[in-house]
Amino acid sequence: MSRLDxxxxxxxxxSGVRAAVLGxxxxxxxxxxxxAELGASVTVVAERVDDERRTILGVLGVPIVEAGRDDLPEAIAGxxxxxxxxGLRPDHPWLVAxxxxxxxxxxxxxxxxRVRDKVESAEWILITGTNGKTTTTQLTAHMLREAGLRVAPVGNIGTPVLDAVRDPAGxxxxxxELSSFQLHWLPEEGAGALWPHSAAVLNIDDDHLDWHGSADAYRAAKAKVYRNARVAAVYSVEDAVTRTMVEEADVVEGCRAIGFSLGVPGPxxxxxxxxxxVDRAFLDERHRQALELGSLADLEPAGLRSPHMTRNVLAAAALARGFGTEPAQVRDAVRSFQLDRHRTELVDEIDGVRFVDDSKATNPHAAEGSLSAFxxxxxxxxxxxxxxxxxxLVERHRGRLVAAVAIGADRAPVREAFARHAPGIPLVEVDTADTGAVMRLAVEAAAAHAAPGVTVLLAPAAASMDQFEDYAQRGDRFAEAVRARREREGGAHGDSDGPHDRD
Structure with a gap:
């Protein structure tokens, strides 16, 4: 057996294991x-270094090597x-080296x-998909908490799993929540292979093709989430790709495939x-009976009633029920759940025009859910x-579009899509390098084409890093521009309390 095994x-x-952390x-x-806490001989190699993290790692005695993309520091070679x-693509020179x-x-x-047993070995429930990962992760954790369990939503959601496994409370x-990037690096076998309690792929649409290189590679990364699942492999009945992933998954004997959909469920x-x-999976008489988990009315106060969000609720319920959560606990968790910001959040309504922030729609598949409901x-x-x-996306939704406002450094794909599929719909381009002015100009252009009953929807279908720090800043700038418009309009009518009842 090798040292690493x-x-x-x-x-x-x-102790003494020579490790290079990249980034x-x-x-x-x-x-x-x-x-460092484990006693390894660790060196960080990074192109950019945050001052606070530099200071902390300095106290811990962890050296940092600042290097360019094409450099090969000794810490990597040794x-x-x-x-x-x-975030590092597999073709990054450091990883190639x-x-x-x-x-x-x-x-x-x-x-x-590998180090999950510092305090106690918690069960892992894995969630991935092109969209809905964060909300479903939060919902699942909330349902498990309602059942009285100690649980943490971690991973791509923002809190590193490494922080959770070191939490002294356990x-x-x-x-x-796992991104396709994280899944790419997971081994399929060997000492580092995961053996999760359950896993879910919510949906699949082409995304991050620039990182993975192809749609097939992206899907192969996502499919890794099911490997070695022991209790439940949750998938979308309405998504043929996720269904195929489950059918081909190498799971533990006895692991069940559990589907979710907006239709009448089968056993x-x-x-x-x-x-x-309803649940027709986790009951003995599932061929003849079903358990009630709640109603669509229960979803509405939390903003979970849209088709996309209802699917997220059902996926989370499948995972929670597989872990032993009772139907009433699922219902109570849904009733008390609160969505994160920038997920179809109603910012304001001014003179009958709603301004909705779905900045979290960072790809076309995510924007599909927003556009479909207005x-x-x-x-x-x-x-x-x-x-x-x-x-x-333009072709499918041109019938509901009053107008469009294109933002971003590269607006050509939007321009070409409208020219081909919706030439009669007004398209305004915000052409400015001043990132501070982008949303102000976009909101004003959108409002000029809106009328009572129309929704101005920020659902960019694209990532934000060309003009903003992240999708949250993009959404915040949108909200600031809407508030500024309200002030100019002299405090028009509307209600901006809480998120809109959709995702």
């Missing part, structure tokens, strides 16, 4: 901090293992799995019977499309 516990001998974002910092931050030298590359998720379960599925959410829309769209095609 023996490192499957916090209590293994990590110093949230996960990179957590990995470096963890390895490492026994490399920990790759999720590690591969050429036969140096194993781990992601932060593999490292967390947890019964970790609900782990082993969750779904809707008229306006009632009858008349002025659509603010654009940013970094990451290889995704916005044209089918």
């Amino acid at each position: 023996s490192l499957t516990s916090w209590h293994a001998d990590w 110093l974002g949230v996960t990179g910092f957590a990995a470096a901090d963890t390895l 490492a026994q293992v490399v920990i790759a931050s999720p 590690a591969a050429e030298r036969g140096i194993p590359v781990w992601g932060d998720i593999e490292l967390a799995w 947890f019964d379960a970790l609900v782990v 082993s599925d969750l779904g809707l019977v008229e306006d009632v959410l 009858d008349r829309v002025v659509w603010i769209v654009g940013g970094l499309f990451k290889g995704a095609d916005v044209a089918p």
Whole structure:
């Protein structure tokens, strides 16, 4: 057995293991901090270094090497293992150099799995998909808390799994949101392979093709989430890709495939019977009976009643029920749930025009859910499309579009899509390099085409990093522009309390 193969516990001998952590974002910092605590000989290699993290790692005695993309620091060449931050593409020169030298590359998720027993080994519930991951992760955790369990939503949701496994209080379960980047680095076998309690793929549409290189590679990464699942493999009955993933998954004998959909569920599925959410999976008489989990009316106060969000609720319920949560606990959790900001959040209503922030719609598949629920829309769209095609979205929704406002450094895909599929719909381009002015101009342009009953919808269908720090800042700027408009309009009528009842 190699030294690395023996490192499957916090209590293994990590002393002196030469590790290079590539990147110093949230996960990179957590990995470096963890390895230092384990006694490994860790060096961070990063192109940019946050001053606060530099100071903390300095106190911990962790050296930092600032290097350019095409440099090859000695820390990489001499490492026994490399920990790759999720944002680094596999063709990054540092990772190519590690591969050429036969140096194993781990992601932060593999490292967390290996050391998950510091306090106690919590069960892991894994969630991925093109869209809805964060909301479903939060919902699942909320349902498990309603059942009295100690649980943490972690991973791509924002809190590194490595922070959770080192929490001295310990947890019964970790609900782990996984991006395709994190899944790419997971091994399918060997000492670092995960053995989750349950796993779910919510939906699949082409995304991050620039990172993965192809749609097939992206889907292969997502499919890894099911490997070695022991209790439930949850999938969308309405999504043929997720269904195929489950059918082909190498799960533990006895693991059940649990489907969810907005239709009447079959045995082993969750779904809707008229306006009632029902479970036909986790009961003995599932061929003849169903358990009520709540109604669509229960979803409405939390903003969960849209088709997309209802699917998220059903997926979360499948995972929670698989963990032993009672039907009444699922219902109570839904009633008390609160959505995060920037997920179809009603910012304001001014003179009968609603302004809705769905900045979290960072790809066309996510924007689909927003556009589908409004009858008349002025659509603010654009940013970094990451290889995704916005044209089918324009074609499907041109009937509900009053006008569109294109933002982003590269607006050509939007311009071309409207020219081809919706030439009669007004399209305004916000052409400015002043990122502080983008949303003010976009909101004013959108409002000029809106009328009572119309929704001005920020659902960019694209990433934000061309003009903003992240989708949250993009949404905040939108809200600021809407508030500024209200002030100019002299305090028009409307109600801006809480999120809109959709996602």
